[in-house]
Amino acid sequence: MDRLGQEWVSAAVDGELDEQMLAELAADTDSHEQWRDYHMIGDAMRGELPQTVSVDLSASIMAAIDDEPAIVAPKQSTVKTKPATSNVVPFFKQFGQYAIAATVAMVAVVGVQNYNQETLLDNSPLPVLSTRPLMGSASPVSLQTGAVQQNQSYTNEQVIDQRRRINAYIQDHMLQQRLNNGVNIEDNGEVDTIPVNQ
Amino acid sequence: MRLILLAILAISLPAMAQEDIPAKAWLENMSQALREQEFKISLIQIQADHIRPLVYIHGKVDGQEVAFLEHLNGPPKNAVRVGNTVTFIEHDQPAYSVHANRIQGVIPAAFADDVSKLEAGYKFVLGGRSRIAGRPGQLVRIIPNDTNRYGYQVWLDMDTYLPLRFDMINDDKQLLEQLLVVELLVLEDVPSILKEAHKQEWPAVMAQSERAAGEDWKFGWLPEGFKILVKDQHRLIGSKDAVEYIAISDGLASISVYVAKAGEASLPEELVTRNGLSLATERVGNAEVVAVGKVPAETLSRIAKSIMLQ
Numbered sequence: 001m002d003r004l005g006q007e008w009v010s011a012a013v014d015g016e017l018d019e020q021m022l023a024e025l026a027a028d029t030d031s032h033e034q035w036r037d038y039h040m041i042g043d044a045m046r047g048e049l050p051q052t053v054s055v056d057l058s059a060s061i062m063a064a065i066d067d068e069p070a071i072v073a074p075k076q077s078t079v080k081t082k083p084a085t086s087n088v089v090p091f092f093k094q095f096g097q098y099a100i101a102a103t104v105a106m107v108a109v110v111g112v113q114n115y116n117q118e119t120l121l122d123n124s125p126l127p128v129l130s131t132r133p134l135m136g137s138a139s140p141v142s143l144q145t146g147a148v149q150q151n152q153s154y155t156n157e158q159v160i161d162q163r164r165r166i167n168a169y170i171q172d173h174m175l176q177q178r179l180n181n182g183v184n185i186e187d188n189g190e191v192d193t194i195p196v197n198q
Numbered sequence: 199m200r201l202i203l204l205a206i207l208a209i210s211l212p213a214m215a216q217e218d219i220p221a222k223a224w225l226e227n228m229s230q231a232l233r234e235q236e237f238k239i240s241l242i243q244i245q246a247d248h249i250r251p252l253v254y255i256h257g258k259v260d261g262q263e264v265a266f267l268e269h270l271n272g273p274p275k276n277a278v279r280v281g282n283t284v285t286f287i288e289h290d291q292p293a294y295s296v297h298a299n300r301i302q303g304v305i306p307a308a309f310a311d312d313v314s315k316l317e318a319g320y321k322f323v324l325g326g327r328s329r330i331a332g333r334p335g336q337l338v339r340i341i342p343n344d345t346n347r348y349g350y351q352v353w354l355d356m357d358t359y360l361p362l363r364f365d366m367i368n369d370d371k372q373l374l375e376q377l378l379v380v381e382l383l384v385l386e387d388v389p390s391i392l393k394e395a396h397k398q399e400w401p402a403v404m405a406q407s408e409r410a411a412g413e414d415w416k417f418g419w420l421p422e423g424f425k426i427l428v429k430d431q432h433r434l435i436g437s438k439d440a441v442e443y444i445a446i447s448d449g450l451a452s453i454s455v456y457v458a459k460a461g462e463a464s465l466p467e468e469l470v471t472r473n474g475l476s477l478a479t480e481r482v483g484n485a486e487v488v489a490v491g492k493v494p495a496e497t498l499s500r501i502a503k504s505i506m507l508q
Contacts, residue, residue, distance in 0.1 A: 158463035168437035173490040
């Protein structure tokens with residue numbers, strides 16, 4: 001409805017309209033809501049509102065809300081399992097979900113203090129370096145994928161070890177978020193990635 | 199009655215002006231508001247079946263940003279930020295400080311930063327309006343340019359531009375994580391708790407020198423917009439296993455990539471949690487590459503496979 005129409009409605013609410021204009025207004029359905037709203041504002045200002053007012057949320061807000069996803073926790077089905085060729089992989093995934101579910105509550109609390117002390121105490125070179133000869137130079141890891149171990153059964157100890165390591169990685173990831181927070185992407189001049197999409 | 203009409207017009211005029219603001223300008227206004235306004239928000243964080251109520255207070259004391267975050271349920275867990283130092287005060291360990299420009303873990307740090315940094319990976323699209331925390335909110339969708347990361351949507355208060363709701367959603371539009379403001383108070387004066395925090399002596403920032411330089415790792419493939427933040431060697435917090443570590447981020451999604459000696463039992467190739475955190479493992483001989491982050495597991499798997507030494 002245009003500005004002119006709004007003024008009409010306002011004038012009509014104030015009783016400043018003649019019969020003919022009223023008839024025209026009555027034909028303009030858009031104005032009806034406004035008529036009601038103006039009256040309600042007027043009533044509110046005079047303190048004449050009833051105890052309970054059924055305030056119609058405007059249609060646009062309702063429509064917007066309808067468009068939004070429901071505010072609920074995600075469905076169980078969020079966990080995607082890809083069709084796998086062997087039995088081993090689904091088992092891993094199932095297990096992984098369980099392990100992480102147990103982890104999530106835990107990971108919020110991480111011990112930076114311990115982390116700091118340990119690294120200070122232990123300055124010996126880290127044994128990870130042994131990965132270098134393994135990798136060769138500048139060849140993608142994917143070319144050297146080892147054979148997938150199939151039909152391997154895991155002992156209880158191994159499952160515990162596996163769970164412990166998953167938790168360790170996730171906890172460390174959470175901790176690193178805190179430590180890396182001060183690092184500005186822009187400060188990091190090296191753009192040594194090869195962005196190849198798909 | 200004329201006055202009422204005038205009042206309505208006066209209210210509706212600025213609202214009409216807001217119609218013309220593009221999505222990016224909304225986010226820029228939000229970024230400015232998060233840095234400059236004085237406010238207190240009570241909010242809940244919803245992750246799968248976990249709900250955490252929080253209070254976040256922000257203001258400026260002597261021109262320095264001061265912020266306070268408190269977990270309301272469970273053991274005391276607070277974080278205080280004065281300028282570029284964030285101190286975590288938690289029940290189970292002595293307080294410690296890190297160098298950071300935002301308190302990590304609630305409102306994404308990128309939201310108070312230059313939002314154009316996100317444009318390499320995301321598009322900003324204006325959505326509808328809805329009422330949140332009793333206030334009118336404008337939706338801005340942050341849509342990923344590819345399927346390698348999750349999407350986000352944020353509702354901004356139409357008066358202050360402060361965020362009222364923040365969702366992380368996957369490709370199927372399922373909600374993974376949500377921040378929902380239940381009350382937003384715009385403060386007229388700096389609250390006393392922030393003044394106290396500013397005066398207080400906090401522990402010195404932890405030395406970062408223990409970060410031994412890592413190997414010169416390179417990625418054959420990274421999704422557009424992701425950059426390497428940190429490379430180092432350290433020991434995992436829980437297990438004390440030594441790892442080579444690389445942190446990559448596109449501003450909103452952060453990924454940690456680890457290279458370590460493989461354990462006895464190999465880790466699952468991919469696993470996904472209900473709050474979007476995924477883990478992917480690539481085994482190479484007796485070493486394993488593990489990628490962790492809030493992106494689809496397929497992305498992590500591809501990143502883990504693409505790592506190589508310079």
